[in-house]
Amino acid sequence: MxxxxxxxxxxxxxxxxxxxxxxxxxxxxxxxxxxxLELLQKVRxxxxxxATSRKRVELQMNSLEQSSTKLDRQAREALSAGREDLARDxxxxxxxxxxxxxxxxxxxxxxxxxxxxxxxxxxxxQAKVDAFRTRKETIKATYxxxxxxxxxxxxxxxxxxxxxxxxxAIQRAEDKTEQMKARAGAIDELMASGALxxxxxxxxxxxxxxxxxxxxxxxxDSELARMKAELGQGSAPRELEGSAEPAQAQQxxxxxxxxADHQQAGEGQ
Amino acid sequence: MIVRILGExxxxxxxxAVAELNALDSxxxxxxxxxxxxxxxxxxxxxxxxxxxxGRTVEDSALDPSDLILPQEGATTAEVxxxxxxxxxxxx
Numbered sequence: 001m002x003x004x005x006x007x008x009x010x011x012x013x014x015x016x017x018x019x020x021x022x023x024x025x026x027x028x029x030x031x032x033x034x035x036x037l038e039l040l041q042k043v044r045x046x047x048x049x050x051a052t053s054r055k056r057v058e059l060q061m062n063s064l065e066q067s068s069t070k071l072d073r074q075a076r077e078a079l080s081a082g083r084e085d086l087a088r089d090x091x092x093x094x095x096x097x098x099x100x101x102x103x104x105x106x107x108x109x110x111x112x113x114x115x116x117x118x119x120x121x122x123x124x125x126q127a128k129v130d131a132f133r134t135r136k137e138t139i140k141a142t143y144x145x146x147x148x149x150x151x152x153x154x155x156x157x158x159x160x161x162x163x164x165x166x167x168x169a170i171q172r173a174e175d176k177t178e179q180m181k182a183r184a185g186a187i188d189e190l191m192a193s194g195a196l197x198x199x200x201x202x203x204x205x206x207x208x209x210x211x212x213x214x215x216x217x218x219x220x221d222s223e224l225a226r227m228k229a230e231l232g233q234g235s236a237p238r239e240l241e242g243s244a245e246p247a248q249a250q251q252x253x254x255x256x257x258x259x260a261d262h263q264q265a266g267e268g269q
Numbered sequence: 270m271i272v273r274i275l276g277e278x279x280x281x282x283x284x285x286a287v288a289e290l291n292a293l294d295s296x297x298x299x300x301x302x303x304x305x306x307x308x309x310x311x312x313x314x315x316x317x318x319x320x321x322x323x324g325r326t327v328e329d330s331a332l333d334p335s336d337l338i339l340p341q342e343g344a345t346t347a348e349v350x351x352x353x354x355x356x357x358x359x360x361x
Binding site: 002003011120124159 | 272273275276277278290291294295297298301328329330331332333334335336337338339340341349352353
């Protein structure tokens with residue numbers, strides 16, 4: 001038998017089974033209405049959950065985008081300083097970040113779709129629940145056994161099909177958000193543990209450290225030289241070992257601007 | 270004739286379209302039986318787009334049960350099998 005027909009028969013069978021369990025038809029109406037209201041709450045919570053998950057993915061995407069921009073800038077800085085090795089390193093990390101971004105983009109789109117579907121489902125269910133409430137009151141007012149039973153069955157079967165559909169849609173959305181939560185949680189944990197520091201901007205950013213060393217090295221050395229000069233001139237020379245002097249002069253050629261520095265460097269240390 | 274697409278809602282389709290939809294549905298069923306995911310996905314896409322093209326949206330406030338119910342877009346053969354199982358996916 002056809003798939004479409006079988007599915008619709010299964011839905012009907014479920015509704016009929018539920019109807020058979022009820023003894024008083026009016027009780028069926030009230031009980032079903034309660035269940036409908038509960039399902040409406042559930043579908044609204046579902047929409048909120050999906051939205052939360054989507055926002056979390058959005059935040060992670062923002063931070064990865066920042067990271068990508070930063071790595072790009074670092075690659076440029078490294079290149080202009082003649083450090084192609086460092087630039088290559090930065091660009092390869094950037095490509096890793098871009099890969100993660102693409103993955104998150106797919107997740108984001110999927111969550112967005114889920115959110116739209118659930119929102120629409122919630123509106124449909126709301127309209128049907130309102131219609132059911134009206135029908136329920138009409139049926140109760142004109143209650144004459146056999147006729148009422150037929151009308152109750154119709155209304156009940158119609159709404160329970162919708163409820164079954166919405167129930168499954170909520171389940172699908174929940175499954176999807178659970179998966180997303182697990183993945184987003186894993187990325188957050190990696191970031192927190194520092195394992196992703198190499199990829200995502202963090203305290204142990206060795207490319208930046210290298211660039212800083214290259215850039216700031218000059219400043220520190222020249223400032224040191226200036227301070228030493230000041231101290232050397234301003235206070236009495238102290239007797240300290242000057243053993244570090246040759247090495248220091250080698251490491252910081254920029255500071256060896258004035259000949260007087262050499263003499264005072266060892267003393268003022 | 271009222272057709273429901275799971276996750277999307279109900280559509281009113283002329284009875285004259287039944288033969289065409291049934292033929293597409295047979296392909297769907299064959300794909301489920303053979304567990305052929307690619308063929309199933311293609312057959313479902315065709316069936317859904319035909320129903321969407323032929324159908325008129327049923328008012329949200331209508332309380333009529335559907336004559337035919339179609340799996341949601343992107344469904345897998347495993348999901349359809351569960352749907353067809355007696356105590357499967359459908360809550361209640």
